[in-house]
Amino acid sequence: MHAAHEQTYETTSNHLDGEGLSLVAELTSRATRDNDLTDKVEAYGKAGVPVYLVLDMQEKQAIVFGSPSAQGYEVRFSKPFGEKLRIPESLGCILDTDGFQAPDGPATKKPAP
Template sequence: MTLMAERPLISGTEPRGDFEELLGLLDELNVPNGYKAEIVRGSIVVSPWSKGYYRRVMRLVCSQLEPHLPEEHVIERSPFLYVFPEHERAFGPDIHAAHERVFETTSTHLDGEALSLVAELTSPSTRSEDLTDKVGVYAKAGVPVYLILDMQERQAVVYGSPSGKGYELRLSKPFGEKLDIPEPFGCTLDTAGFLPPGD
């Protein structure tokens, strides 16, 4: 198997098998170092891990949001796979906040409905899914806050007030400005420090 940097590898061109089969395949997949795997639109997608400076950005996001977490929720940057069986998706977000009980399992498949926040830092290979498919899935699953740090456009976009039709709230600010994060966080995110080295 050949993997190209900044290009996702999708298992086939047409969705195959049911969601449980795909989850089983994902568990058995030997993902090369430097890559992660998700289930997007009925296919297994393998994409490269983040650029080095993304760590700084993720740390800044977590340190600002942690004091505003809902009760008994934790915020993580560790790779975990959240499943959305109703939507036949499984995502491994860059940053995620969820009720601490979701981690009390021996399974590698965590309940996506336990999430209170998801944040994605876009890369050229995953940006399209972060801006489209994931917005709809997270909203319909009732994830209260979806934060997209668009590293290519250098702006932060936050969605809130999820419903069965999508998110009812969308706010955006260029990096360097402050962005209001909706409930249940109800705080402000300072995006100073989100630009790449040298900018």
């Protein structure tokens, strides 16, 4: 998920200007977790995305990155699901993760009667 000023979408490119984005948020999966917490952290930070929020479904925690720079993000906060997480400026708010939970695992088919 991402949020941006509407002018950010006025492009013919299939890539959005990182500085035009306000927030990028991801839910991890077993297949994407490593990329979400390494490559994307570096890429979004260097691109100037102000806030990158990762809901780590495997570790049951919310992680927020802020203060982007040429080296990546300079700020990282995390809280386990059920606690409140401070979202840094430019959004400057509190995310209440009470009620967040990871799925119970792969859906299982009930045996036929």
